[in-house]
Amino acid sequence: MLLLAIESSCDETAVAVVRDGREILANLIASQVDLHAVYGGVVPELASRRHLETINPLTVEALSQAGVGQEQLEGVVVTRGPGLVGALLVGVAFAKAFAYACGIPVLGVHHIEGHILAIQLEQQVAFPFLALAVSGGHTHLFRVDGIGQYRLLGRTVDDAAGEAFDKVAKMLGLSYPGGPIIDKLAQGGDDGGIVFPRPLLKKAHCDFSFSGLKTAVLNHLQRLGEKPDEKRVAQIAAAFQTAVVDVLTQKTLRAAAAEGLNRIVVAGGVACNSGLRKRFSELAVRNELTVHFPAPLLCADNAAMLAVAGDYYLRQGFSSGLDLNAVSNWPLEQVGVFNF
Numbered sequence: 001m002l003l004l005a006i007e008s009s010c011d012e013t014a015v016a017v018v019r020d021g022r023e024i025l026a027n028l029i030a031s032q033v034d035l036h037a038v039y040g041g042v043v044p045e046l047a048s049r050r051h052l053e054t055i056n057p058l059t060v061e062a063l064s065q066a067g068v069g070q071e072q073l074e075g076v077v078v079t080r081g082p083g084l085v086g087a088l089l090v091g092v093a094f095a096k097a098f099a100y101a102c103g104i105p106v107l108g109v110h111h112i113e114g115h116i117l118a119i120q121l122e123q124q125v126a127f128p129f130l131a132l133a134v135s136g137g138h139t140h141l142f143r144v145d146g147i148g149q150y151r152l153l154g155r156t157v158d159d160a161a162g163e164a165f166d167k168v169a170k171m172l173g174l175s176y177p178g179g180p181i182i183d184k185l186a187q188g189g190d191d192g193g194i195v196f197p198r199p200l201l202k203k204a205h206c207d208f209s210f211s212g213l214k215t216a217v218l219n220h221l222q223r224l225g226e227k228p229d230e231k232r233v234a235q236i237a238a239a240f241q242t243a244v245v246d247v248l249t250q251k252t253l254r255a256a257a258a259e260g261l262n263r264i265v266v267a268g269g270v271a272c273n274s275g276l277r278k279r280f281s282e283l284a285v286r287n288e289l290t291v292h293f294p295a296p297l298l299c300a301d302n303a304a305m306l307a308v309a310g311d312y313y314l315r316q317g318f319s320s321g322l323d324l325n326a327v328s329n330w331p332l333e334q335v336g337v338f339n340f
């Protein structure tokens, strides 16, 4: 089954062509980072307008790169939510119009379902597994028993980990998005002996909290009294990242043990973090687990990731219809065939 996939939930316009939910023929991402960087974060109105300008030419380019004519396509999958509603609507409206013009079905897919299943484009990870979805909007742990079968085990009670990376970067005078910059600075490995708190780490439940950690960085900066020099900025970045990595890895491992799962999938933009990847890999060996990370291009927002679930649901005969609408809030646990 040859699918066109469209993603526009935040600040990347992405279009992919994927065969059988597995073989990527094209996976294009037009990033809006430069557009939003001057504001220190995503401006929803600007994001929607840029999606609108980009989505058509990017689709033409993706089809050309894939060597696929639109008459060969058998379905269109699109991010239905969660995300910025104006941004989502551009993708949803485009996907519906394209599918209608081609006479093929359209299907709305959950963004986080896309992230969690992206790994299946590279390797077959057998169900059940534990998924840590860690991005700008999510820090959630799910037990995954199959496509469409997600049980929420824990989630952040305040900021998402990616959001904390971005906000701390802003405090440190670094640009947007801050996650990759903090990651790079932290690679020096010198935390200058700074120790930040590990929120909720001692609690037995699987919830996360990052807002207190963010405040701890702010307090540290205020105590310094002066603008930190480059070396100090790198040390704070390293100490912050270590605290985040500690909490994410230890809580995930604890949840895996409680659920009796020995396969872990880490998904979403923060899964690009080199410290997180390294620590999880070390812990995997020590704890006889396998930890799977998609390649960085498939961790960050992309459209190919939507095709795994898309292919599965469309083959089952489910599609969305032309009344498909975008939803800004949509808990993954509520994904199910009845949502279509």
Ligand code: KG4
Pocket: 010, 134, 135, 136, 137, 138, 161, 162, 163, 165, 166, 177, 178, 179, 180, 183, 268, 269, 270, 271, 272, 273, 274, 299, 300, 301
């Ligand atoms: O999944 P994603 O691309 O978009 C959302 O669905 O939110 O995730 C974006 C988030 C941003 O907060 C960004 O700073 C973070 O992922 N991120 C990273 C790294 N690369 C991206 N955080 C830490 N280390 C990285 N290397």
Ligand code: ZN
Pocket: 111, 115, 135, 136, 268, 269, 300, 301
């Ligand atoms: Zn995402």
